[in-house]
Amino acid sequence: MAFSLPGLGLSTAPQSLSTPLPSFAAAESVTRTQRLDERTEWRFEVAFGRQYTIKLTQGTAELWGTELAVGQTCNFNGYKGAVFTWHGCTLEITGDAESEYVAQETEHATEWLNVHGMLETLRAEAEDAGAQGEGPRVLVVGPDAVGKSSLLRSLAAWGVRVGRSPTVLNLDPREGLLSPAGCITAVTLSSQSDTESGFGITPVSGPTAASVRTPLIYSWPYASPTEHPAAFKSLLTHVALHVTGKLEATLAAKHSGLLIDSPGSLNDPKSSYDLLAHIISEFSITHLITIGSERMYNDLNRRFGQTRGDDKAIPVLRLTKPGGAVERDATFMKLLRAQEMRQYFFGPPYTPLNPHSHSITFSELSIYRARTPSDEADDAAYQPGMDYEPDGSSLSSGSLFEKVEPSTAMTASLMAIKFCSGSGVEESEIRDSAVMGWLYVADVDEMKKRVRFLAPHPQRWGDRALVWGGFPEAVGDLVT
Incomplete structure (x- = not known):
């Protein structure tokens, strides 16, 4: 079967989203033109909160396999990427990057x-x-x-x-x-x-x-x-x-x-x-x-490949590390996760959304906290016969979840809505159930025993298990 390899004759380009980022339309930046020779790439690193745009004006180019459309502006914020060209191209670039250069080793x-x-x-x-x-x-x-x-x-x-x-x-x-x-x-x-x-x-x-x-x-x-x-x-x-x-x-x-x-x-x-x-x-x-x-x-x-010498061997391929692969440190990844959470509820800049607020009493909620390895270590420190046993002592050894009451510690965190019921459910069912959607805990009022959630949808989720864990991290400035 004959087929056309990307970059070598395939010319259909998808539509790119070209609406400017309203959240980061800041001070004017000088637009410059960058010419790329064949089989080179434009590598760039953009900090969060900065606007950086790339527009293909001539030739063909792609970003991680996706072709750029000629004349369409691509906006980047908090991003590390590389625009590659097989045959050469011309780019228009606007904005400030932490790093940007033409790479020849591709x-x-x-x-x-x-x-x-x-x-x-x-x-x-x-x-x-x-x-x-x-x-x-x-x-x-x-x-x-x-x-x-x-x-x-x-x-x-x-x-x-x-x-x-x-x-x-x-x-x-x-x-x-x-x-x-x-x-x-x-x-x-x-x-x-x-x-x-x-x-x-x-x-x-x-x-x-x-x-x-x-x-x-x-x-x-x-x-x-x-x-x-x-x-x-x-x-x-x-x-x-x-x-x-x-x-x-x-x-x-x-x-x-x-x-x-x-x-x-x-x-x-x-x-x-x-x-x-x-x-x-x-x-x-x-x-x-x-x-x-x-x-x-x-x-x-040695373990799975051809050196096993049997019919269950799996081909193991080794590829070289790209020169443009850079480390994304813990701070960058934390900001990236906060951005993903923000976009889930409020949408990306080109498609803004308005999340819905839900105020629900404690008695209507079934919240399961994801336990950490340190929790298991704490439980193991208390043996039968001791004067004190931790809350949730009825949990079996190695339990992944424990049912908890809402508390202010949950504020600004994310909760997964599971498809399974929140009551009378086995732990394995909570673990294996797919995610229906996500909730953001905007406020917990322990006096009135109510929790205010943000959700993308106006409808209530009914009797569903909610899973709360320490990851991803809480984002305190999502709601101001």
Whole structure:
């Protein structure tokens, strides 16, 4: 089956959102012109609260696989990115960046394109096999800040550009995909992503100018899967069941395959390789891609790759770290999560939303707090026969949730609305239930025993379990 590789003859460009950012329309900035030669890229880092715009005026260029439309302005705020061109282009740039330069060392783009070509060949073979054919299932692994998410976003965008419908699964709870942080998200893409918002914004938070996505979202209110590895494994088993069912339901998605992004915390061979093995098994991974860690490549190749010498071996590919991959420190990630939370309730600058206020009594709520490893350590410090036992002592050992009364400690935090009932429910059902939406705790009045929530929708959610955790962090200035 013949196909056209992105950047080498594919010319259809999606519409880009061009409305200026009203929140950051600040002082005038000088517009400058930047010419890029073929196979070079414009790398830039923009701080939060700053307006930075890029407009393609001539030639072709793309941002993580998504083509820029000629004459359309792309706005960036709190962003680290790179505009790449295969054949050369001219850009108009306005605004101040913390760093910006033309990069000549872009060999990674050719590597990534070769991976796309390999995946497309496997998809064509699956398509030829009809209903029995299954597309490639790829797991991308490596340390933090090596370009894993950029690779996955590029592979997904290129797949869409040649007519595929790849399914993307994000296993890194530190950064949201179609939702705030603190969750696991799976979504099937059948149309191009937006150059500014990436995969877009989930329709549960209101109308969007970009294509509507229907993600499958599960709450994981921790910064890493390693905080509760046993519970994370159980959740992954449930997620794999539903993702596999989703692929089986649509032939195009089944043939297009699965792309999985993993957190850098799974790079530790002492504590995380067991989790990787579970992911590989549950999602029936067919290809492993490693970036930025020679040790990890050799470890995985020895454990899962061709060196096993049996018919269950999985190809392990090693890609070089892109020169533009930069670290996003803890402060940047915290600001990014706050921005994601703000956009969920109030919308992006080009599609502002007005969230709805709900005042609810304590007795109407079923709130479950996500326990931390330190909670388990505290419980273990109290043995039977002691004078004092902590609240919730009826919880079983290793319990992930405990039912709690509303308190002022919840103010400014995020709560996940689960599809399951809030009363008479097993812990496993709370853990495995998908997320209906999110609530922001605007105020807790312990005297009147009422909680004021912000929600994207005016309707009440009824008898649903609400999950509250320490991650993502509370955002105190969301409501002024």
